[in-house]
Amino acid sequence: MSKGFQEKIVFPEIYSLSYKPKSGCEFFDVIERNGSYFAKCKILDSFITRSKVSKCENLWMDCPYRRLGLKHLSGAKS
Ligand code: SF4
Numbered sequence: 001m002s003k004g005f006q007e008k009i010v011f012p013e014i015y016s017l018s019y020k021p022k023s024g025c026e027f028f029d030v031i032e033r034n035g036s037y038f039a040k041c042k043i044l045d046s047f048i049t050r051s052k053v054s055k056c057e058n059l060w061m062d063c064p065y066r067r068l069g070l071k072h073l074s075g076a077k078s
Pocket of ligand 1: 043044
């Protein structure tokens with residue numbers, strides 16, 4: 001479980017999901033709390049609002065933050 005479990009979530013109602021979201025993005029993380037799910041972006045180091053989660057689920061390959069993250073990772077390896 002990520003450290004997010006201990007994090008305080010301010011205004012949880014704008015982040016909470018009734019289903020466990022899934023994304024092919026390697027920077028996508030999900031935590032469960034009190035029966036609700038919260039999606040988190042490891043690049044932005046922040047929770048993803050409910051209204052934006054579908055982009056991470058369906059359009060993650062085109063996400064500019066993901067591109068930045070991958071570029072950073074490839075730079076870190078060389
Ligand atoms: S915002 Fe982009 S990088 Fe972050 S989890 Fe969603 S798809 Fe991945």
